[in-house]
Amino acid sequence: MSSIQPVRGTHDLIGEDQRRHAHVVHTARRIAGVYGFDEWATPIFEDTRVFSRSLGDTSDVVSKEMYSFSDRDGESLTLRPEGTAAICRALVTNALTQSLPQKVFYAGPMFRHERPQKGRYRQFHQIGAELLGAAEPLADAEAIAMGYEVLKALGIADYVTLELNTLGDAASRDAWRDALVAYFSAHKDKLSEDSLTRLEKNPLRILDSKDAGDKVLVADAPMMAEFLTPEARAFWDDLRNKLDVFGIAYTVNPSIVRGLDYYNHTTFEFVTNRLGSQGTVLAGGRYDGLVKQMGGPEVPAIGWAAGIERLSMLLGQVPAAPRSVVLVPVGTPDESAVVQILQGLRGQGLRTEIGYKGSLRKRMERAGKQNASHVLFLGEDELAKGLFRVKNMETGAEQEVSRDTLLSKAQDVFAA
RNA sequence: GCGGACGUAGCUCAGCUGGUAGAGCGCCGGUUUGUGGUACCGGUGGUCGCGGGUUCAAGUCCCGUCGUUCGCCCCA
Numbered sequence: 001m002s003s004i005q006p007v008r009g010t011h012d013l014i015g016e017d018q019r020r021h022a023h024v025v026h027t028a029r030r031i032a033g034v035y036g037f038d039e040w041a042t043p044i045f046e047d048t049r050v051f052s053r054s055l056g057d058t059s060d061v062v063s064k065e066m067y068s069f070s071d072r073d074g075e076s077l078t079l080r081p082e083g084t085a086a087i088c089r090a091l092v093t094n095a096l097t098q099s100l101p102q103k104v105f106y107a108g109p110m111f112r113h114e115r116p117q118k119g120r121y122r123q124f125h126q127i128g129a130e131l132l133g134a135a136e137p138l139a140d141a142e143a144i145a146m147g148y149e150v151l152k153a154l155g156i157a158d159y160v161t162l163e164l165n166t167l168g169d170a171a172s173r174d175a176w177r178d179a180l181v182a183y184f185s186a187h188k189d190k191l192s193e194d195s196l197t198r199l200e201k202n203p204l205r206i207l208d209s210k211d212a213g214d215k216v217l218v219a220d221a222p223m224m225a226e227f228l229t230p231e232a233r234a235f236w237d238d239l240r241n242k243l244d245v246f247g248i249a250y251t252v253n254p255s256i257v258r259g260l261d262y263y264n265h266t267t268f269e270f271v272t273n274r275l276g277s278q279g280t281v282l283a284g285g286r287y288d289g290l291v292k293q294m295g296g297p298e299v300p301a302i303g304w305a306a307g308i309e310r311l312s313m314l315l316g317q318v319p320a321a322p323r324s325v326v327l328v329p330v331g332t333p334d335e336s337a338v339v340q341i342l343q344g345l346r347g348q349g350l351r352t353e354i355g356y357k358g359s360l361r362k363r364m365e366r367a368g369k370q371n372a373s374h375v376l377f378l379g380e381d382e383l384a385k386g387l388f389r390v391k392n393m394e395t396g397a398e399q400e401v402s403r404d405t406l407l408s409k410a411q412d413v414f415a416a
Numbered sequence: 417g418c419g420g421a422c423g424u425a426g427c428u429c430a431g432c433u434g435g436u437a438g439a440g441c442g443c444c445g446g447u448u449u450g451u452g453g454u455a456c457c458g459g460u461g462g463u464c465g466c467g468g469g470u471u472c473a474a475g476u477c478c479c480g481u482c483g484u485u486c487g488c489c490c491c492a
Contacts, residue, residue: 005465005483064417065490082492114490115417126492194489210488258491269492280492307492330450362445364452372452379450391451398451 009114009122019319020312021125025107028127028150028306032105035146037129039105042086048076054085054262054293065112079111083128084262084287084303085294091132092296100133100299107308119278119310127311128284130303132291137235140266140286141242143302147282148248150306151270156314160270160281162248165256166239167204167264168224168232170289176227177203183221190217204257224254235265262287266302275310282306323373325414327354328363330379337383341376344407350414368393374414376406390414 006012013021029039048068067079080086083106096102107127114120129146131139144162151157167173180203184191191199192211199206207218228236243250250268258267267285275281284304291299327342338354345352353370355363367375375391382388386403390413401413 008483110492112491115488116484118486120491124492128492197489205490277487278492283492305492310492328451332449358449359446360449360451361447362452363449366452368452375451377450381450389451393452396452 007122009116011121011123015321016318017312019321020315021308023315023319024154024308024311025127027153028107029105031146031149031153032129035103035142035149037103037105037131037146039107040087040090041106041108042080042083042090044109044111045077045079046086046089048078050085050089050294051078051081054088054290055082065114067111067113081112082110083108083126083305084130084290087128087130087303088132088291088294088296088301091291091299092294097133097291097296097299101139102130102132104130104132104303106130117276117278119275119307119313121309125308126305127308128303128305130301132301132303133299134302135288135300137239137242137266140239140302141246141248143284143304144243144268145246145248147270147284147304147306151282151311154311154314155316156272156281156311159274159314160272162250162268162270163253163256164240164243164250164266164268165253166224166228166232166236167257167267167285168228168236169264172224172228172232173264176222176224179222179227180204180206184217187217207255207257218255232265239266258283258285262290262293264288268304270306272314274314278310281310281314321371322351323371324351324353325374325376326363326367326370326372327352327376327378328360328367329355330360330377333378333380333383338378341378341403341406345376345410348410350410 011017032039048066051066066081068076069078070076087104087106091097091102105128107125109123109125111123113122116122127150129143131143148157148162151160168176181199184195184199184203184206188196188199190213191206192209192214195206195209195211195214198209206214207221209215209218240250253269256267256269257263263285265286265288267283269280269283271279272281273279282304283306284302286300286302288298288300291297291301325345327338327345329338342352342354353372355366357363358366364375372393374393377389377391388401388403388406389398390401391398405413
């Protein structure tokens with residue numbers, strides 16, 4: 001094979017793949033609308049600092065996964081690895097911090113230079129929601145409820161469970177982090193190699209370790225709950241009450257710490273066991289400090305993102321391919337009369353195609369292969385009489401329809 | 417970035433202990449351009465991922481490389 005291959009970790013969306021993908025986006029967009037979110041589209045590349053500042057220099061995303069390059073002016077640009085930082089940048093640069101809250105929905109490609117795996121690609125696609133300018137747990141609950149609603153509408157809520165945790169406010173998180181570092185530092189000799197680097201870079205991540213030895217240590221590690229300030233505890237309690245009110249089931253999982261630096265208070269993940277080790281399907285949390293890092297004022301915010309590829313793979317019901325009405329000329333009918341009918345049907349909003357060549361038998365065969373819903377025969381006789389045969393390709397039944405009916409009530413004719 | 421498995425026609429695969437490739441499906445055409453999804457007939461289609469090596473001879477053994485896949489790290 002000497003033809004040029006697609007870049008590693010990228011893939012084409014064609015046919016059923018594209019239909020699954022589009023169905024996820026359309027469904028999420030619809031539900032976001034119901035919840036009062038507006039869709040934003042931001043550039044797919046940004047000043048590198050948009051991400052390097054916000055995600056944390058030591059996060060893997062920044063330190064080894066970004067697609068960064070300098071453009072012809074020598075400026076460092078980066079293909080966006082995630083959506084939240086860019087949305088916050090857009091909030092600030094469009095001066096929308098003056099009109100809060102902003103409820104934002106987005107969908108589009110993201111880029112991360114990782115080893116491809118099931119449900120993980122170098123160019124992948126996310127849908128996401130950000131609720132900017134609301135500090136109340138009600139906002140968290142609403143964001144989570146909306147995410148759940150999307151999963152439900154996609155028919156995958158049954159395979160998925162919500163895992164919830166709190167990181168507390170800055171004071172709680174710092175105190176806890178210090179306690180963890182102290183605890184794990186005292187047991188360095190028992191830590192796995194991976195966790196030793198985590199201890200330097202992101203100690204919270206040790207809690208998530210799959211190493212058996214680490215797990216033993218983690219069992220006795222200081223718990224976040226012990227370090228929550230009264231305010232943070234009140235927030236946490238309130239959030240769980242609100243989720244109950246929304247009727248959303250969850251399990252508390254203290255190891256949901258999220259990888260990116262900007263999170264505080266609420267963190268959550270909807271996870272499934274149907275995607276191997278890539279089980280996180282929709283995840284997010286609260287990030288009260290991020291907008292300020294982007295040079296804006298203090299704006300509390302909560303949001304989530306979901307991988308479209310992962311959601312697509314879980315879809316039970318594959319969206320059906322569209323079906324056409326196919327015009328089959330018989331003999332050599334007058335072309336302008338045929339086109340008149342073709343365009344007349346399209347004018348009424350019907351997906352209509354015409355068989356270009358081949359014997360009648362061939363054209364019928366093709367109509368069948370392209371999954372036509374109906375075939376409309378156009379022979380010289382029909383055109384002369386103004387009476388046409390319509391064949392339902394599903395049942396094989398035929399009926400006669402007048403030209404007038406075709407040109408004015410085609411929807412009714414081809415409904416059955 | 418690390419480890420395992422795999423890589424033969426568009427697709428799914430066969431090819432025994434090395435002797436220069438097969439099937440099914442698909443695709444194209446035909447069974448008189450007034451009728452498809454069935455049937456029958458015919459045809460197209462692979463420098464066996466790529467590059468080296470061993471050998472008289474490699475799809476079949478060895479090395480490398482690229483790609484896919486599963487897991488780790490990380491993450492959606």
